[in-house]
Amino acid sequence: MKRREFIAKSILAGSGIYLASILADIFGRDVLDIAYAKSKYPSKLTPARFWIEDSNGNSSCTLCPNGCHTEGEYGICRSRIKKNGKFFTEAYNQIAAIHDDPIEKAPLYHFMPGSRTVCMAAAGCNARCKYCQNWQLSQESPSNVKNDEITPEKAVQLTKERGFDCIGFSYTEPMTYMEYVIDTFEAAHAQNIKTYVASAAYVNRTPFKQLSSVCDAFALALKGFDEKFYQDMVGIRMNRVLDILVYAKELGCHLEVVNLIVPTYNDDVSKIGEMAKWIVKELGDDTPLHFLRFYPKFKLSNLPPTPISTMEVARKESIEAGLKYVYLGNAPGHEGNSTYCPSCGKVVIGRIGFRVVQNNISNGKCKFCGAEIPGILDKITLDDFESRKNPMKKIRKKK
Ligand code: SF4
Known part of the structure; x- marks a missing residue:
């Protein structure tokens, strides 16, 4: 690779993986080997689903519209890899x-x-x-x-x-x-x-x-x-x-x-x-x-x-x-x-931030006017805010 070409590629390089591909061009090493060498933790590959191989033996990922297909590289998602024509995921069981x-x-x-x-x-x-x-x-x-x-x-x-x-x-x-x-x-x-x-x-x-x-x-x-x-x-x-x-x-x-x-x-x-x-x-x-x-x-x-x-x-x-x-x-x-009944305008599920503090729904309907509220509302759990603020209060109430 000529120096000018190298510099042009380097300028275009937006990621470590692309830089790895340049190094692979120069040294003839597998791009993934270089990417792995840069990785902090050992990679664990699990065979991926959602990819196809055409009659010419070309394979590509069919999980998302990006359609990644480059051999020896991560997909755009950085977690799926094509290796020897097959796709693998690095993410299986790996919870961050x-x-x-x-x-x-x-x-x-x-x-x-x-x-x-x-x-x-x-x-x-x-x-x-x-x-x-x-x-x-x-x-x-x-x-x-x-x-x-x-x-x-x-x-x-x-x-x-x-x-x-x-x-x-x-x-x-x-x-x-x-x-x-x-x-x-x-x-x-x-x-x-x-x-x-x-x-x-x-x-x-x-x-x-x-x-x-x-x-x-x-x-x-x-x-x-x-x-x-x-x-x-x-x-x-x-x-x-x-x-x-x-x-x-x-x-x-x-x-x-x-x-x-x-x-x-x-x-x-x-x-x-x-x-x-x-x-x-x-x-x-x-x-x-x-x-x-x-x-x-x-x-x-x-x-x-x-x-x-x-x-x-x-x-x-x-x-x-x-x-x-x-x-x-x-x-x-x-x-x-909060959630308001579109029919009577009253609060049907009252919230403060993520906390549910009021429930005025019964059988999926507004308690005040009977209008149906859409969703999976058979179980609504009120935040036990008061007792969390003062755990003793809950114990006292129970007596
Ligand atoms: S970005 Fe990831 S999921 Fe999407 S096609 Fe590429 S490898 Fe598949």
């Missing part, structure tokens, strides 16, 4: 984050409100959000972060031991470690534990359909309503995301839509109105929409947090567009935390 979360953190507000969940993540993501709130995990390979080895059965056992009803995946991109998510959810259903996923919805229809057969609820992001915003700020194609949202609806999934408002990038009120109208038309006016407040992170750490006034305008615009359940997240104590 595991937390006890309220289901409201997903966010899911119409699915077993007040439930505690075990929420997990493996490293990797097939998008490149410049404002990613979990970039330390999402923008790394599993072999580059510290993991706990947790099998699907062990994950379910941990959920049962805590007495929780739900297990889910969030923080990074669960679609990119689909095999582990599906196996965990199958094990969870065998134990009557409910399942959920929070995702950017950049996945192909066939794997999504398979996931939907074992996933009880989806919190899917619609990060903006502009193809250019998606390409510049998220690194994926919006039309493919819209297709999955519509497909989720067709499949009858429990779906809540999530939009994080980034100041000056996707806070244009007319675009927000267009997005809300699209949701009404394609997904239905009873689809919950969550606006989340942005906090300065990753490559947009120079921006201020989203002003509450911007969030309020977005909520108002979406309600005027016809949506019945529009929420404000990362804004604890705001009236937009």
